[in-house]
Amino acid sequence: MNFIHAYRINILGLLMGVLFGFLMSRAGATTFDFHAKMFLFEDFQLMKVIGTAVVIAIVGVFIMKKLHINAIATGTEVDFVKKPYQQGLIAGAFLFGVGWAMTAACPGTIPAMIAEGKIGAVFSLIGLLLGTFAYGILQSFIANNGSYKAALK
Structure with a gap:
């Protein structure tokens, strides 16, 4: 390409x-x-x-x-x-719903809200990014059998 x-x-x-x-x-x-x-x-x-x-x-x-x-x-x-069912999907969906209800935003609407000038959406974006970061660290931690050093590389 x-x-x-x-x-x-x-x-x-x-x-x-x-x-x-x-x-x-x-x-x-x-x-x-x-x-x-x-x-x-x-x-x-x-x-x-x-x-x-x-x-x-x-x-x-x-x-x-x-x-x-x-x-x-x-x-x-x-x-x-x-995709196959994964452990934690129900809990993740519940957390997504709670976040959606609290912020009135989902990942698709956050950029549009920011473009409209809604400052509150910036905090939702920060929360989304921190949650994604935490998920990545947790998945790495689990994949490395609980090793903090390997998870944070």
């Missing part, structure tokens, strides 16, 4: 990300009040947006599997490999 091709792919990714962030903002996914009302079952707008996204994703994955679509960046066929 040459430099021009990689550059073009990055620009395409940036434009898709900006479009995604704009659409999330317009749908209310970057607004605390919509999240609070959703979790309190007072307003279902955000649930409808999420449900619509899930249905579109299901249809899109079905079509991509049927038509054997190739990836734009690599040109190779898109592959959907089912």
Whole structure:
């Protein structure tokens, strides 16, 4: 892959990300009040947006599997490999939900919230980065049979 091709792919990714962030903002996914009302079952707008996204994703994955679509960046066929169940998925999902409810943000909405000038999203981003860092250290610690020195290399 040459430099021009990689550059073009990055620009395409940036434009898709900006479009995604704009659409999330317009749908209310970057607004605390919509999240609070959703979790309190007072307003279902955000649930409808999420449900619509899930249905579109299901249809899109079905079509991509049927038509054997190739990836734009690599040109190779898109592959959907089912991941095996891992210990800790339930606890991780619970922690993700608690963080989402507390911050009204998920990893996808944080950049859009920052772009809107919502300073609180910076703290969510810091928490996300620290949590990812802690997860990496913990996984390394477990993989190295509890050796702190090897985990922190």
